[in-house]
Amino acid sequence: MREYWKEHSKESSAKEMMLDSKGELLVTAEVDEIMSYLPPLSNKDVIELGAGIGRYTGLLAEKCKSLVAVDFMEGFLKKNKELNCHHGNINYKCVDVTKLELPLVSADLVFSNWLMMYLSDDEVKALVASQLSWLREGGYCFARESCFRQSGDLTRSFNPSKYRAPADYERLFRSVSLPTEDDQGVYIFELVLSKSVDAYIRLKNNNSQIVWLLQKVRVGKERYQGYHTFQQFLDSRQYSKESILRYEKVFGQNFVSTGGLKTTQEFVSMLDLKKGQKVLDVGAGIGGSAFYMAKEYGVNVLGVDLSSNMISIALERVEQMAGDKSQVKFEVADVTKRQYPCDSFDVIYSRDTILHIQDKPALFSKFYSWLKPGGKVMISDYCCKDGELSEEYKAYVRQRGYFVVSPQQYGQLLNSAGFTAVRTEDRTEQFVEVLKGELCQTEKNKEEFIAEFTEDGYNTIVNGWKDKLRRCGMGDQRWALFYGEKPDSSQPQ
Structure with a gap:
């Protein structure tokens, strides 16, 4: 994966990050839409996974109390710091998300934009469990992934992406639960919203860019006919x-x-x-x-x-x-x-x-x-x-x-x-x-x-x-x- 991103990070530009010749246009078109799906962030602690060159880092930092920006490519984080050095509430971490360790129950939102498509199913499940543990009760997880097929049009010598169906991601989100502190129930992610990104439909006739907003909720041991939720x-x-x-x-x-x-x-x-x-x-x-x-x-x-x-x-x-x-x-x-x-x-x-x-x-x-x-x-x-x-x-x-x-x-x-x-x-x-x-x-x-x-x-x-x-x-x-x-x-x- 590191070799893949070395190939696509020579300029650390939006075009490279989005692997699309229309990268700059797409960023401009989608950014307000993506931010509109997030819960209120005032006085909240946020974790951004796969922060990259900072397309969303600055916007998140403007709204929240504190932000941990994580990426495993040093070049991306260097560019991110240059763009967002005026923000005093960002803590940068250069680490692989599959090895990331953060304090438990310390965040109100975990944000990722194109990340899990580069992970195996087992790695996604492990990351979902980690996010569930990092979040406070009532906190949110936001994710955006390419589904079904490749969206960007830049040539690639190889492509390690996994283009899952949306329901595959939702099964992975549902597959994880953590016991509550009093052992009277479990914490799970409950789906709040999942939809296609309108900007991609409008500009590329593409419905396969999908966003999810999930909330960490407590459910009791009593289940709905054997399931945590009606959904x-x-x-x-x-x-x-x-x-x-x-x-x-x-x-x-x-x-x-x-x-x-x-x-x-x-x-x-x-x-x-x-x-x-x-x-x-x-x-x-x-x-x-x-x-x-x-x-x-x-x-x-x-x-x-x-x-x-x-x-x-x-x-x-x-x-x-x-x-x-x-x-x-x-x-x-x-x-x-x-x-x-x-x-x-x-x-x-x-x-x-x-x-x-x-x-x-x-x-x-x-x-x-x-x-x-x-x-x-x-x-x-x-x-x-x-x-x-x-x-x-x-x-x-x-x-x-x-x-x-x-x-x-x-x-x-x-x-x-x-x-x-x-x-x-x-x-x-x-x-x-x-x-x-x-x-x-x-x-x-x-x-x-x-x-x-x-x-x-x-x-x-x-x-x-x-x-x-x-x-x-x-x-x-x-x-x-x-x-x-x-x-x-x-x-x-």
């Missing part, structure tokens, strides 16, 4: 990569929601989308609805999902797209914790996702604030009947981690959040017909399905669809469509 449960169980691809086999290419393209076409047609509008797709899955809206209506879609496996597959599909990739962007985030500026979107669209969220009133209030005046919300979701539910349905909801209400209650929650023109449509009959069609097609293609996913995978789908049909027949399980508008005060009433 880990989703990615390991219901939305494992194999499960997602099985769903896609049923719903159609790029879709993991009821009816696939057909219901998407029907529902989206009701929104009267206009070219250039901004759409937030909540629970975007692997991108089917987002791709469809962008292609057919010319809108700009931000797809957000809690499952890193979903978004990793969506980003792979973006990589396979021809032409402009800037119309569709994806991020991994908990929408109940994510913050977007008020009046950001023309439409909020969600398919069979909000059943995972308990505090629906708080979420709908967020939706209301995020929408522009006159904006629209459209949601399809699993619901339940009014009255007493069967023990079978209760067990199903509990096992899946769902929080369901009746269609009438759902509509009332939208009204209470301030939405007007609210429509509630019980679509259970349509749901049943769609389920029957999907089940019939799956059974018809049994041999093909088994060859691709095993017989157990086939039985999981077939039995799951039969169970849904039975629950609908009992009246417990409902499926409904909801629509609402944010009033536009500029329009006459």
Whole structure:
């Protein structure tokens, strides 16, 4: 690795550091964006790993109380010191990060920008454990890596980089835990945000530059069905990569929601989308609805999902797209914790996702604030009947981690959040017909399905669809469509 960077550090320039002929332009374009993803740094202690020539060192030093800048190339640190000698709060360390030793529980943020792609999986896990130990409880880890493929265009005699998928990094982040001081739980990294760098999409049509913001949190010994967090449960169980691809086999290419393209076409047609509008797709899955809206209506879609496996597959599909990739962007985030500026979107669209969220009133209030005046919300979701539910349905909801209400209650929650023109449509009959069609097609293609996913995978789908049909027949399980508008005060009433 040292030989690799000796080859690319003759000038210690941004062009060399970024291994890209557009290095200076990219630095200018991305720096404010990268800094915007960080938590407040006032009076905080920061560690910068792979500090290089100081593209971010000075910016971090301006905002924080103290900064430890680490790099293993003396030439880079020399340049860094020249650029940032006016800052009196920087401690420089020339050391390999895999051998770095720092005081425990001494930092509020560990920042790295292109680092783990040069480490093996075992080295990444060891570094994640070290970062977890260096951080105070509630502290943050920020990382940025090239995923899937090389981004820089400079010629290299050899390339030791490992271009992992985003989900691979997230598995490595999740693989480490440390016992708490009282031995009553463990510390882990909880994912706050993961998304593509917008500057690279805009300038290079490249969605594979990924950032992560993770927080050190304490979790008790009681786990969510054997997992530290709900997100880990989703990615390991219901939305494992194999499960997602099985769903896609049923719903159609790029879709993991009821009816696939057909219901998407029907529902989206009701929104009267206009070219250039901004759409937030909540629970975007692997991108089917987002791709469809962008292609057919010319809108700009931000797809957000809690499952890193979903978004990793969506980003792979973006990589396979021809032409402009800037119309569709994806991020991994908990929408109940994510913050977007008020009046950001023309439409909020969600398919069979909000059943995972308990505090629906708080979420709908967020939706209301995020929408522009006159904006629209459209949601399809699993619901339940009014009255007493069967023990079978209760067990199903509990096992899946769902929080369901009746269609009438759902509509009332939208009204209470301030939405007007609210429509509630019980679509259970349509749901049943769609389920029957999907089940019939799956059974018809049994041999093909088994060859691709095993017989157990086939039985999981077939039995799951039969169970849904039975629950609908009992009246417990409902499926409904909801629509609402944010009033536009500029329009006459």
